[in-house]
Amino acid sequence: MTGWPLNYLSSAGLRAREVVPLTWYMLVVSIVVCLVIAALLWAAVRRARPEDRSVNIRDIPIERGSSGIRWISVGLLASAAPLAVAFVWTLLTLSATAGPPSQPGLVLDVTGRQWWWQVQYSASNPSEVFQTANEIHIPVGVPVLVRLHGGDVIHSFWVPQLTGKTDTIPGQTNLSWIQADRPGRYLGQCTEFCGFQHARMQFEVVAESQEDFDRWVSLQRQAAAAPATQEQTRGLSLVEYRCGLCHKVRGTNAGAISAPDLTHLMSRRTLAAGTLVNDPANLMGWIQDPQYIKPGSLMPNQYLSAQQLSDAVAYLETLK
Amino acid sequence: MMQPELRTPTVGIDSVEHAARLLPLWETAPGWKGFFTTVDHKQIGIRYIVTAFVFLALGGVEALLMRVQLAGPNLSVLTPEQYNQLFSTHGMTMIFLYASPILSGFSNYLWPLLLGSRDMAFPRLNALGYWIYLASGLFLYAGFVTGNGPNDGWFNYVPYATRDFNPGLNEDFYALGMVFLGISVTVGAANFIVTAFRTRAPGMSLNRVPILVWGTLTASVANLIVVPAVSLAFFLLWMDRQFGTHFFDPAGGGQPMLWQHLFWIFGHPWVYAIVLPAMGMVSDGLPVFCRRPLVGYSLVALSTVATMIFGFGVWVHHMFATGLPGLGLAFFSAASIAIVLPSAVVVFAWIATIRLGRPVITTAFLFFASMILLFVIGGVSGFMTASVPVDLQLTDTYFVVAHLHYVLIGINVFPVVGAAYFWFPKMTGRLLDEKLGRWNFWTMFIGFNLAFLPMHLTGLLGMPRRVYTYADYGGWGTLNMITSVGSFVFAVGVLLFFVNVIRSLKRGALAGKNPWDAPTLEWSTPSPPPPYNFAVIPTVASRHPLWEGRLGGDGALSSLDRGMMLDHGKETVGTSALDAVPDMVLEMPADSIAPFMLALGLSGLFVGLLLKSWTSVGIGGAIAALAILVWLWPSTELREREPAHG
DSSP states (O other): OOSOTTOSSSOSBHHHHHHHHHHHHHHHHHHHHHHHHHHHHHHHHTTSOHHHHSSOGGGSOOOOOOOOHHHHHHHHHHHHHHHHHHHHHHHHHHHHHHSOSSOOSEEEEEEEETTEEEEEEOOSSGGGOEEEESEEEEETTOOEEEEEEESSSOEEEEETTTEEEEEEOTTSEEEEEEOBSSSEEEEEEOOSOOSTTSTTOEEEEEEEOHHHHHHHHHHHHSOOOOOOSHHHHHHHHHHHHTGGGTOBOTTSSOBOOSSOBOTTGGGSSEETTTTEEOOHHHHHHHHHOHHHHSTTOSSOOOOOOHHHHHHHHHHHTTOO | OOOOOOOOOOEEEOOHHHHHHHHHHHOOOSHHHHHHHOOOHHHHHHHHHHHHHHHHHHHHHHHHHHHHHTSSTTOOSSOHHHHHHHHHHHHHIIIIIIIHHHHHHHHHHHHHHHHTOSSOSOHHHHHHHHHHHHHHHHHHHHHHHTTOOOOSTTTTOTTTTSTTTOOSSHHHHHHHHHHHHHHHHHHHHHHHHHHHHHOOOTTOOGGGSOHHHHHHHHHHHHHHHHHHHHHHHHHHHHHHHHHOOOSSOGGGTOOHHHHHHHHHHHHHHHHHHTTHHHHHHHHHHHHHHHTSOOTTHHHHHHHHHHHHHHHTTOGGGGOGGGOOOHHHHHHHHHHHHHTHHHHHHHHHHHHHHHHTSOOOOOHHHHHHHHHHHHHHHHHHHHHHHHSHHHHHHHTTBHHHHHHHHHHHIIIIIHHHHHHHHHHHHHHHSBOOOHHHHHHHHHHHHHHHHHHHHHHHHHHHTTOBSSOSOOOOOTTHHHHHHHHHHHHHHHHHHHHHHHHHHHHHHHHSOBOOSOTTOOOSGGGGSOSSOOTTSOSSEEEOOSSOGGGTTSSSSOOOOOEEEEEEOOTTTTEEEEEOTTTOOEEEEEEOOOOOSHHHHHHHHHHHHHHHHHHTOHHHHHHHHHHHHHHHHHHHSOOTTTTSSOOOOO
């Protein structure tokens, strides 16, 4: 993800692609209008002759001059035409982006929470339902329906390369949909102000081939593997005792759901909703001092001993 | 029963004896007594202007702090909470405590002078409006300086503003402060409306008033309609927070969306309310420097009203992403696109006025003329946000931040500073310095565009709004640095304006009655005008009473020197709503402490509500009730009761 991952003058998915030409049209019209007005204004103002600048204003006589109504009528007509085009094009685009072109191949439930994204993959068999956080995997070329829920305050779901914004509002379910053209990682960002860490509330949409996606899903459905070493075992009991008050690791006693599901933590690219790259060093720093890294975050500082910290991370590193 | 006293006012010309009769009737007492009791619209207007500029400076300093934090990626000059309170307080300050009151100030000062009257229709209400504005501003800032400033943006969305997520006093300060301020806006609006329709000089039919009057009148009507929505919203929020009601709580059957509708039904018309009067300043000021009447007066006046009518139907364009049905969005999209048309009328009228006139470059002219371009830039970016699918990408990115600053600085600050250069001589008797004025203008113009033009690109590259920091994706850091530098240059420009004002108060060149050879009634009075404005009430026969005879044609002539004397008491004339036919003598109230007392009592009441100190609520309420009693006590001077007999 280089360049401008959040720009919306280009696109990587059907829903965003429909809008790009309209955005360019409105942008170009706008720039042309500004240039034309600037030119007219400049031409009008520069008629103030230099000798007028030092002259007493009273010495320039008042004249009624011509009525100038033609300026208004021509200007009005010239403005109305591009506006009418913009409106019709807007309606056509609105209709084209309203829903996916075919039945969605995947339905996701995404919940905005202070300050992370909860993602749920439903299945008819309850044992196959799983949750993850801040990383949404989808198969390329398949329309995906995203049901948006407000977990606490209002957030807004935005993946500029794939779709415009839809708010997640407590008490109602909003719908968005995405369909990626090609594999890649597309950055998403909360865009409704939601408190201290609105800035650090990102996520990624990972579009991959159907096979890769299926592989990912089957991995995510598995519970956490049992610890293999003594260190990991100590780590697990620490995770169950400390982290389990908020987090869940499926297959263990850590079973709370008010923070991201950690069952496959190490399969995700970032920590803390896009704040840090997910590597062991960052993970240690994040566990120990989240309030320094993401002030106001709902995760409290842990004050673990060096031994405890390395045990915990040793276990968490097994959650692939 | 009061017997109507029928009398025809004496008509005559000004004389030393006449002025000597008027002066004691209208003059404000010197010293503290006068300070707290004056009802002179000119003094009140200047107070509004000075107070609003103080808030502009405060809001500006807040903006500069934010620009330091955002100058580069991942800085930590401010904590997230400090940043959130700063951007919320900045918005609240600029929108509620600067942009609207500054226009009220100019209109308060100018209206009776423009209209050929001796005061606003309700002078005491006018004083009350100012005192409540000051008190509510102090109330809101008391929250900020104690670390309890608003922290959820000026738009203050629930549920983040509710007590579950926001347990401090921050939102209580904001909610109660806004309800308090709403009283000031409401009484001010009512006063403007009655003043416009009932106190114009004889002959000044509605199609002869300056465009500024159209602008402020339109804004005032809108405010009367929409301010109740926001006052209600803030009141309900306070109830939710403090008394456990569930208007906005989905767990109790409430609706977060209710807040957004109530807020934006108010919020978008409000945007027009804080630009239309400023556009009126340009429509009235620009032609003076083009040495000709405004092109298309009637169309400009109608466009002013049309803008507001459309303006009532666009609020949902702030809510395109909330999941409302597409068909509904299409209507609001249409209205938001169509509202460009009345604006286009005004823009072309201005350009034609310059083109078909003989422009004289002054600092005021530069501010007015450059505003046209800034208006268009802010307008077209607004047009882009009117298209639903495009807006779903643009909204809540820096593109919108750029847009709204072109609107609010371009269409409010630039015309206001231009208006200050234009009318300062009338208010003080001295001209602002033109040479410093050029430095002032160019620094502001270059700084502003340097700060906000690149910000459109920042937005198109996807940088979200209201973030206390950001990662450096492809040049966001550079763009933000440019914006930060530009904002400081702009701030220096504003500072030069304040310097010019302070220097010129003492050392400015003397202005005389009409330094710009301008056409409207205010320029027929001395600078500064006497407390009674007009020694005799003028009779008006055209839009340009002071240019008559020079515009060709042989229209009737206005009578400025000879008119109704009205010196039996503190009097001015009441005229009919459309044609301004005189139909009554209006007895104007003398200076009074009641407005100040009422504001003081209400302040105690609101502080009590904030702290849930029912004693304070009781005392404040009692003072307020007493003040109202004093205010409404029938007086013989106002012919509200018979003089005592025998």
